[in-house]
Amino acid sequence: MKKYKMSTVQDEFIRIEERHENTSINNIAGIIHIKKQLNYQQINDAFNKVIEQHDTLRIRFTKEDSEYRQYVADYEKQHFEFLNFHDDQVNYDKWLKNNTNRNLFISDENLYHVKVVKCPDGHMGIFIILHHLIIDIWGITIIIDNFVKKLIGKKNEMISNSTYLEIITNEQDYKSSKRFIKDQAFWLKKTKYFENNTLFEGNRLNSVVGERLRIDLSDKVSTKINHFCTKNAISVSNLFTAIMHIIKHKKTRAKTTSIGMVIHNRNGQNEKQSTGLFAKYLPMIVEINNDLSITDFLYIIKLESLNLLKYRHYPFRYIVENCKNRKGLDDCFISFQNAKYDAEFIKDGFTDEWLNNGTNVAPLGLNICNRSNKNNLEFDYAYQTDVLDAAGIYRLHETILNVFNKISENPEQKISEMNISLDEVLIH
Numbered sequence: 001m002k003k004y005k006m007s008t009v010q011d012e013f014i015r016i017e018e019r020h021e022n023t024s025i026n027n028i029a030g031i032i033h034i035k036k037q038l039n040y041q042q043i044n045d046a047f048n049k050v051i052e053q054h055d056t057l058r059i060r061f062t063k064e065d066s067e068y069r070q071y072v073a074d075y076e077k078q079h080f081e082f083l084n085f086h087d088d089q090v091n092y093d094k095w096l097k098n099n100t101n102r103n104l105f106i107s108d109e110n111l112y113h114v115k116v117v118k119c120p121d122g123h124m125g126i127f128i129i130l131h132h133l134i135i136d137i138w139g140i141t142i143i144i145d146n147f148v149k150k151l152i153g154k155k156n157e158m159i160s161n162s163t164y165l166e167i168i169t170n171e172q173d174y175k176s177s178k179r180f181i182k183d184q185a186f187w188l189k190k191t192k193y194f195e196n197n198t199l200f201e202g203n204r205l206n207s208v209v210g211e212r213l214r215i216d217l218s219d220k221v222s223t224k225i226n227h228f229c230t231k232n233a234i235s236v237s238n239l240f241t242a243i244m245h246i247i248k249h250k251k252t253r254a255k256t257t258s259i260g261m262v263i264h265n266r267n268g269q270n271e272k273q274s275t276g277l278f279a280k281y282l283p284m285i286v287e288i289n290n291d292l293s294i295t296d297f298l299y300i301i302k303l304e305s306l307n308l309l310k311y312r313h314y315p316f317r318y319i320v321e322n323c324k325n326r327k328g329l330d331d332c333f334i335s336f337q338n339a340k341y342d343a344e345f346i347k348d349g350f351t352d353e354w355l356n357n358g359t360n361v362a363p364l365g366l367n368i369c370n371r372s373n374k375n376n377l378e379f380d381y382a383y384q385t386d387v388l389d390a391a392g393i394y395r396l397h398e399t400i401l402n403v404f405n406k407i408s409e410n411p412e413q414k415i416s417e418m419n420i421s422l423d424e425v426l427i428h
Contacts, residue, residue, distance in 0.1 A: 197254035210360030262335035
């Protein structure tokens with residue numbers, strides 16, 4: 001059985017796992033609710049076919065001579081456990097919490113956990129936990145879309161994702177390449193004068209206990225956002241990264257601010273249709289000039305976003321090690337997920353529910369998406385409970401939308417001219 005080294009991105013997640021061992025910190029958990037009249041056998045068979053098709057779901061890890069290695073286990077059909085919670089909401093909720101928070105980081109074992117369930121209102125569902133070592137959110141969207149298509153007998157036009165481990169193998173030459181030296185020079189320059197700009201000074205208890213809160217924007221607000229982005233030739237990610245930089249600058253008064261970005265890190269159709277772990281965290285470090293207009297600042301954010309893509313291969317831990325003052329480098333992350341389910345996903349009777357695994361590696365994360373291919377954007381906030389609570393997230397969300405309204409109404413105003421009330425924002 002051939003074994004492979006871990007990728008740089010996988011290595012980052014292993015380090016997180018080792019810092020917070022025996023936790024659920026790297027779990028991605030959710031339920032696909034199935035409103036169509038489908039039985040256990042149909043659901044079980046469909047997900048087995050997904051596991052057979054996607055080699056990355058069969059990746060396991062082992063440790064040899066103090067180093068982690070990975071390999072792909074042979075496919076074996078499974079009969080996933082069926083649990084009936086019909087008319088039993090109390091035990092259903094208790095079971096969800098206990099199972100979502102389980103640890104999956106076990107050598108030579110599957111890095112996923114699956115159950116078929118009957119939900120309290122009587123409809124069927126499939127409960128899935130996947131470890132971040134083998135997948136990212138983009139990949140999960142592909143998995144779920146493929147699963148649903150198999151259930152309804154729809155053809156799935158997709159390219160084999162067997163190139164994932166080949167990509168990891170090709171990556172091994174990076175650290176001895178000229179590309180590495182150029183990337184290193186870029187990041188050393190970026191972090192040379194980095195200053196403290198943490199949003200949560202004095203609040204951190206070094207706990208990773210976390211919660212999630214999802215807020216769906218209205219169609220009207222979502223349309224307004226998309227129209228503004230199209231008009232100004234920027235992405236949704238550019239817009240909200242700029243907004244968080246402005247909020248952080250106004251809150252901390254720092255001249256240089258950092259907002260973490262989730263880079264999906266996929267090139268070409270092969271990688272875009274692969275389910276392995278590609279996504280990585282990188283800080284967007286920006287010097288704030290108060291005399292800049294919002295329009296000019298948005299352009300800078302767009303350029304910095306392109307820089308992140310250009311220099312994305314440099315390991316995040318090296319950036320942290322090279323940074324003289326880490327505070328504020330990684331306390332807030334933004335991700336924009338543009339991978340979507342098939343357009344008929346909702347119409348065919350399927351919905352997804354993302355579950356809180358009880359932990360968060362960063363104090364604050366904001367994932368913006370439209371996975372379900374509807375007209376509105378979804379804002380999924382992940383936060384550590386030592387620094388924020390649900391009321392604080394609602395206040396922050398209102399502030400973000402208020403800043404957007406100010407930007408859209410007068411994009412030529414200077415950053416210094418933006419009057420933003422932050423007295424009760426980002427306070428537990």
